[in-house]
Amino acid sequence: xxxxxxxxxxxxxxxxxxxxxxxxxxxxxxxxxxxxxxxxxxxxxxxxxxxxxxxxxxxxxxxxxxxxxxxxxxxxxxxxxxxxxxxxxxxxxxxxxxxxxxxxxxxxxxxxxxxxxxxxxxxxxxxxxxxxxxxxxxxxxxxxxxxxxxxxxxxxxxxxxxxxxxxxxxxxxxxxxxxxxxxxxxxxxxxxxxxxxxxxxxxxxxxxxxxxxxxxxxxxxxxxxxxxxxxxxxxxxxxxxxxxxxxxxxxxxxxxxxxxxxxxxxxxxxxxxxxxxxxxxxxxxxxxxxxxxxxxxxxxxxxxxxxxxxxxxxxxxxxxxxxxxxxxxxxxxxxxxxxxxxxxxxxxxxxxxxxxxxxxxxxxxxxxxxxxxxxxxxxxxxxxxxxxxxxxxxxxxxxxxxxxxxxxxxxxxxxxxxxxx
Numbered sequence: 001x002x003x004x005x006x007x008x009x010x011x012x013x014x015x016x017x018x019x020x021x022x023x024x025x026x027x028x029x030x031x032x033x034x035x036x037x038x039x040x041x042x043x044x045x046x047x048x049x050x051x052x053x054x055x056x057x058x059x060x061x062x063x064x065x066x067x068x069x070x071x072x073x074x075x076x077x078x079x080x081x082x083x084x085x086x087x088x089x090x091x092x093x094x095x096x097x098x099x100x101x102x103x104x105x106x107x108x109x110x111x112x113x114x115x116x117x118x119x120x121x122x123x124x125x126x127x128x129x130x131x132x133x134x135x136x137x138x139x140x141x142x143x144x145x146x147x148x149x150x151x152x153x154x155x156x157x158x159x160x161x162x163x164x165x166x167x168x169x170x171x172x173x174x175x176x177x178x179x180x181x182x183x184x185x186x187x188x189x190x191x192x193x194x195x196x197x198x199x200x201x202x203x204x205x206x207x208x209x210x211x212x213x214x215x216x217x218x219x220x221x222x223x224x225x226x227x228x229x230x231x232x233x234x235x236x237x238x239x240x241x242x243x244x245x246x247x248x249x250x251x252x253x254x255x256x257x258x259x260x261x262x263x264x265x266x267x268x269x270x271x272x273x274x275x276x277x278x279x280x281x282x283x284x285x286x287x288x289x290x291x292x293x294x295x296x297x298x299x300x301x302x303x304x305x306x307x308x309x310x311x312x313x314x315x316x317x318x319x320x321x322x323x324x325x326x327x328x329x330x331x332x333x334x335x336x337x338x339x340x341x342x343x344x345x346x347x348x349x350x351x352x353x354x355x356x357x358x359x360x361x362x363x364x365x366x367x368x369x370x371x372x373x374x375x376x377x378x379x380x381x382x383x384x385x386x387x388x389x390x391x392x393x394x395x396x397x398x399x400x401x402x403x404x405x406x407x408x409x410x411x412x413x414x415x416x417x418x419x420x421x
Contacts, residue, residue, distance in 0.1 A: 033110065033344065033345050033346065034108045034110055034133075034346070035107075035108055035110025035111070036080075036110055036343075036344060036345075037080075038080075039079075039080055039081060040080055040081050040082070040083050041077070041080050041081075041082050041110050041337060041344070042082075042083040042085065042107065042108070042109050042110055043083070043084055043085070043109050043110050043111045043112070043333070044085040044086070044087065044100075044103035044104075044107060044109040044111075044112055044113070045061060045064075045085070045086055045087070045112060045113050045114050045115055045116075046087050046089040046096045046099045046100055046112075046115045046116065046121070046124075047060065047061040047086055047087070047089065047115075047116050048089060048090060048091035048116060048117065048120075049061070049086070049088035049090075050088055050090045051090035051091040051092060052091055052215055052216075053091040053116075053117065053215075053240065054090075054091070055241070055242055055271075056240050056241035056242055056266075056268075056271060056322075057116055057139075057240075057322065059317060059318075059320065059322045059323065059326070060114070060139065060322045060325055060326040060329075061084075061086045061114075061326060062317060062326065063306075063310065063314060063317075063322060063323040063325070063326025063327050063330075064084060064113075064114065064326040064327065064329060064330040065084050065086065065314075065330075066309055066310060066326075066327070067306075067309055067313075067326070067327040067330035067331065067334075068082040068084050068330055068334075069313040070309045070312070070313050070417075070418075071330075071334055071418055073313075074416070074418055075418075077334050077337045077418075077420055078337070078338060078344075078420060079342075080337075082334070082337070084113075085103060085109065087099035087100070087103060089120055091117055091119075091120060092120070093119050093120050093122070093123035094123070096115070096117075096120040096121065096123050096124055097123050097124055100112060100127065100128065101127070104127075104128070104131055104133055109133070110134070110344075110346065110349075111133060111134035111135070111136050111346070111349065112133055112134070112135050112136065113136045113137055113333050114136070114137050114138070114139045114157060114326075114329045114333075115135070115138055115139065116139035116140065117139070117140055118140045118142045118144070118188060118189045118190060119188065121138050121139075121140060121145075122144060125144070125151060125154065128153070128154070129151050129152075129153065132153065132346065133153065133346070134153045134346050134349050135151070135153050135154040135155070136155050136333060136336070136349075136353070137155055137156070137157035137329050137332060137333065137375070138154065138156055138157060138158075139158065139325075139329070140156075140158060140189075140190075141156075141158040141159060141160045141161040141163075141164060141190065141193060141263075141265065142160070142189045142193065143160050143162065143189075143193070144189070145373060146160070146373045146374040147373070148371055148372070148373045151373075153350055154373060155368065155373045155375070156373060156374050156375050157329055157332070157375050158264070158265070158375070158376070159264070159293050159375070159377070159379050160374060161189070161190055161192075161193025161238065161263065162193045162197040162398070163197060163376070163377060163378075163379060163398040164194065164197060164263045164264060164291050164379060165183075165194035165196060165197020165198045165200070165236065165238065165263070166198070166200045166201050166398045166403050167197070167291050167379045167381070167396040167403065168194075168197070168198070168236050168261040168262075168263070168289065168290075168291060169181065169197065169198040169200070169201035169236060169261075169403075170201050170396055170403040171261070171289060171381050171394060171396070172234045172236070173201060173202070174394075176234060176259075179233040179234045180208040180230070180231050180232050180234070181198070181206070181207060181208060181232070181233070181234045181236065182208045182209040182210065182211070182227050182230060182232035182235050182236070183195050183198050183207060183210045183211070183235070183236045183237075183238065184210075184211045184212070184213065184220075184223055184227065184235060184236075184237050184238070184239060184247060185211075185212050185213075185239070186214075186215065186239060186240065186243070187212045187213065187214050190263075190265070191212055191238040194236065194238030194263055195207075195210060197398070198236050200398075200401055200403070208230050208231065208232055209226060209227050209230035209232055211223040211226055211227055213239070213243060215240070215243070217243075219246065219250065220246050220247050221250055223247070224247060224251050225254070227258075228251070228254060228256045232258055233258055234258065234259045234261055235247070235258050235259065235260055235261065236261045236262075237260065237261065237262045237263060237266060238266075239263070239266040240265060240266045241265075241266050241267075241268060241271045241272060241275070243266065244260075244262055244266040244267065244272060245272050245275030245276050247260075248260060248272075248276065248284050249275075249276055249284070252280075252284055259287065259289070260285070260287075260288045260289065261288075261289040261290070262288060262289070262290045263290070264290055264291055264292045264293075264321075264379075267288065267290035267321075267382075268320055268322060269281070269285065269321070269384055269387070269388075269389040270318060270319075271321065271322065272285060273387075282387040285384050286384060286385070286386070287383060287384060287385070288383070288384040288389075289381060289382070289383055290381075290382045290389070291379040291380065291381060291382065292321075292363075292379060292382055292391075293362045293363060293364055293376040293378065293379050294324050294325060294328045294361070294363070295328070295361055295362070295363060295410065295411075296321060296382065296389065296390070296391070297390050297391055298388060298390060301412070301413040302324075302328075302361055302413055305413060305416070305417045306319075306323060306324055306327045307319055309327065310323055310327075328360070328362075331360070331361050331417060331419070332358065332360050332361070334418070334419045334420075335358050335359070335360065335420075336349060336352050336353050336358060337419075338419040339352035339355070339358065339419075339420075354368060354369060354370040356368060360375070360411060361411050361413075362410070362411060363380050363408045363409070363411075364377075364379070364380065364395060364397075364408060364409060365378070365409055377397060378396065378397040378398070379395065379396060379398075380393075380395040380396075380408055381394040381396075391408070393408070395407065395408040
């Protein structure tokens with residue numbers, strides 16, 4: 001909460017009281033909160049529905065939209081339906097700018113929710129700040145989104161890449177203390193964060209080899225060849241799904257089968273199986289280690305609910321990790337909206353998130369607070385076994401230069417997955 005300066009006169013106090021009474025009343029149509037009517041709340045997002053990232057992430061917003069349809073069919077949040085406007089930016093920052101400006105100036109959305117991508121969302125970060133638009137639950141693990149002193153309305157959703165890299169490295173050390181550990185990372189904040197996290201655990205001199213790639217690359221032969229020559233036994237990947245599959249497939253063609261430890265952004269088993277083929281994936285991905293913080297367990301109650309929603313409101317689209325991700329972020333926004341009050345404002349929405357009262361639906365607690373806009377500082381380890389990707393019970397909390405094992409604390413399903421009901 002922000003501290004207000006004391007009023008300096010009785011007249012000022014009276015004026016403030018009058019303003020307070022006005023604020024408590026329902027605004028009329030001429031003074032309404034952007035995106036909020038008596039019946040609806042309109043929010044928007046930018047997503048890569050086309051372009052180089054579409055194959056890995058285009059299904060996220062459809063899952064979020066399906067969850068909102070489910071909420072709306074059951075009375076909405078505080079009597080309002082959620083309208084979710086999705087703009088395709090093709091994973092192109094210039095297109096992101098056009099899309100977000102249209103959402104803010106023409107559609108007059110209440111908030112931007114789950115804008116996807118570090119380079120794309122970075123292109124609109126200052127604009128959203130200048131317009132005082134809540135910039136919620138960015139779909140990227142960059143540390144950029146957690147700067148509350150600079151961007152007071154911006155909040156992360158993903159566990160940050162440093163946290164994921166550190167947790168993967170710690171698990172590798174715990175499992176194989178003497179293994180040669182290497183890193184393949186994307187040539188941007190994503191790869192840099194994973195590398196930083198690994199080095200937090202190992203020290204920079206203990207990383208056997210580091211390779212990078214560009215999303216414009218057409219193969220990873222050179223990188224895999226260098227890592228194989230270096231004798232890498234555990235490969236930590238800061239890769240998007242397509243390049244995870246490319247790395248695993250290229251190594252297999254070389255008849256090289258190291259251990260794969262992959263960031264959550266590039267480790268969704270159904271998506272990888274789509275790249276590698278249903279016959280090869282169970283063999284090539286057996287034992288693949290990843291991290292996550294959302295309820296992915298196949299027999300979990302959240303997954304069961306999301307599968308039902310997916311079947312009824314998402315045209316029965318394939319159920320993947322992207323489905324869980326998209327619906328989970330939808331749930332968190334619905335929870336924040338419910339907490340923002342019967343007559344929500346942009347200020348009350350941000351205050352609800354900073355209150356620390358939101359719980360989300362993760363396997364670990366949310367971290368949001370007034371001075372902390374990171375969502376998750378703990379992650380659980382998942383392993384693929386015979387084509388099933390699930391948690392193994394090991395969870396790490398990553399602090400300032402340290403990694404410690406903690407007990408997972410899954411949020412139970414309540415109210416049939418509709419906050420405030």
